[in-house]
Amino acid sequence: MRKRFLLLAPALGLLLLGASLAHASGFSIYEAGSRATALGCAFTATADDGSALFYNAAGLSFQTGRNVDVNIVGVAPQFKFAGHLTQGDDLQTGQAASKLYLVPGAYYSAHPTDKVAYGVGMYAPFGLGVVWKDPEEWVGRRISHDVQIQTVYVTPAVSYMLGEGFALALGADIASQHLSLTKFTPEPQFGTNAIETEISGRSEPNITPTLGLMLRPTSRVSVGAMYHWGKTMKFENRAATLTNVQAEGETWAAALLDGLGGSDQTVSSELNLPSMMSLGVAVTSKDGKLRVEGDYVYFGWRTFRELDLDFGNNALDQTIHFGYQDSWQMRFGGEYTVNDKVRLQAGYVYDTTPQPLKAVSPLLPDSNRNDYSVGVSYKKGSWDLNASYMVVVGTPRTNIAAGEPLRSSNDYPFGTYKSLANLFGVGVRHNF
């Protein structure tokens, strides 16, 4: 069996590289497993499968044997925009290209002694993918027409049973992030596309601790808490390519690139990821068939204030202001055991955005969200199969206040952004 698992690992790695898309507050991806997704990710106090390595590693202490979990959540995001670049111009619309992003979660756990359990997981808790259609015409192309952030966490953790029904877990979040951003720079007077700038690169590895607590005073009540520390992902001298896209005979871009020393530049930056904290309570009915959980999740997004792009050529230096605030979520999930083989799940999430209205932009038009989820699990022997569906409904946001656009720059469009995402997850778990 171990051999089969090892064969799976390279394939999982490839999938993780494609992980992206924000569909929780900011650009977090809270869906670390299919079954958890079906439960609205209200999973901190349950944490009874491999995704506990993200939701609450102390849950490992309450699992038995060795387990392998493989999950893939397919995400089909939709973004639409209607607005203007300058006051008085014609209405401009845009929408994100149809994409299906695969967000994996792969976990292994073992419980060698009564006191100690351990595991390792790979998942993608932060990601962003907004690719706007018709990039040459997209009204927000001066800010971004293709942004991708992919963040992979590898978390080994050990959980120790401190006492009856009380476990403490300690782990390490080893993270690597890939960031790419592509946008057009206009010729300054009349805005025709002149230079396409693409910055792309992978961060240095970053390690921070993670903690989990689980208390189960009775067989029907479970209380959980988890904390993942915030991170600073560092990028040193990564590639920045400035491509002249002006029509033949136009010289502005060529002259500018000559002055900058050519198309190939380097860029360094630091991107702060928020801390994550969750408190959850789960209660099981007397007959054991229904369990419900409610979680309060808090993201320390206030560290994501701005993104300094420090180019090798100082003339290109740029700071993108985000000004995020901390945000919170309420997550509710319920699971009903139909019989020995079948369990049904449902969930609801209210997710507040950390993004101030002024920062709503083509990079990420974030919003408060309501998530609705359902799922079903099927057990056959030592195998558990799960399928889940979640729809993430963003609240429309219009970056206009008191009759005035909140961005005075001619680069930032103003108008109404709408977002929605369909998520479909599948997971398989093997206990041995």
Place this chain on the structure above:
Amino acid sequence: MTKSTFTKSLLSLPVLLMMGALLVLAGCSLEDPRDPTAQIDDPTIEDAGARYVAVGNSLTAGYMDGGLMMAGQQFSYPKLIAGQLGLNSSTFTQPWIAAPGIGSSTPSDPANVAGVLYFNGSSIAILGETPRADIRSDLLLAAAQPTQYHNLGVPGARIHDAQHSFDSSGGNPFFDFINRAALFGNTSIESGYPAGGSLVPVTYESASQFYQAVAKGGALTTLWLGNNDILGPATSGEPAAGFGNPGSAGALAFQADYTSTLVMLAGGLAQRNHGLKPTIVVANIPSVSSAPYFIPKATFDAVVTSQIGVPWPAGYTESNVQYVLFPALSWITSAAGGGGANPIPASLTLDAAETTDVGTATVVYNTIIANVAAAVDASGTANVGVVNMNGVLAGRSANEKTHFLFLLPANFSSLDLEDRNAAVAAAAATTLFSLDGIHPNSHGQGVMANAFIDVINAVDASSIPHVNPAALPWNPTYGVPLDTPTKAVGQLGLDAKAAEVMAGIWQ
């Protein structure tokens, strides 16, 4: 089928997977956002950089009596419009020039620049001169103003200059004085504007009138250029053949420059002013027959006859002369005329063919101006109106278009001082033109301001009041007491040097 069997079938793995697939296929979709325009307050005049900016040539600058000086600048039609808009010296700025003003230098006196012309009781003469080296220190009163002038009228500017000229390298020092590239710097900017489904490439200068007007950001901008494209060749007496014919290189170039300037001015201002739709009012080109600088041959012959008893004895170099240019008056009393022994040269006359060329060019260029203005207005980028200045001046009375000198009574030299002052005042109150015969005096500037105001009001549905042209003072003596006439009765005229200055205006 029993209930348990049904449940088992319903919840079998293939069915569950199929249900999941259906959920994906039936995933929710996103409706289109609404146009948020209603949430945005319409841009207002406060979004503009300035209430009013004027782009043009000497007519716009307030060039009067052969020179640019405060006495005339204060009555430039842009300044008069600004006054009616409630703007003051701070909110509508001009490149003020001290006395004796800046006219043109003369070939016989290249070290100095002549000031404005004045009437000394006998002739039109030069009020004063300034050494070229002292112009900046002695005459340019607003050279240190840190922002562009609201009045961007540059004497001598043609339509091509609007986007491309920024300093005296082309031979016109007024670009140095008004555009002030030395203060603001200048960069050649490659750009373009969409037309006919493609991008028309344009290179313009950042210190040009066009760019300074965009930077200034007028909610209202007047653009009156094109006159020099006609008058320059016409006042040379030898207009290039075909410069105004439809389809000629001259007309095509004029059309390209006018289109580029107006389209990009409209687009640039809309961007500069946060979407506020600019109002741009342009004016067309008056016919040369409206300006007393062009003296009909019959009139000139009569003037000469009144002074020397016969028409010009040596006649004209050109045959079929239609107009004699004003500086030819100096020939009556100057050595150049040789006492009537030398024919009036071709450079001082327009023959029939030349007159037709100038007339055709005026019609063609005015058609271009009307068509381009209509197209830009129809594009929705700006509200564009056209002042039919050609029609306005054509509709004025003959006396209003008669030179001051010709309005004086024939017996002017024999009048006593009081009567001569009264005669000067009466003539000055009648004509719309200043002593150089081609630039309006303050009355003429008032008429032009009202013509602009009428179109501005029509375009903006506003009610800017007219100025009263008759109340605008113009004193052709510039306060210099009238000399006892040194010329005989009927020999009032033009000093030779003043004639040289007048001719130099166009060179």
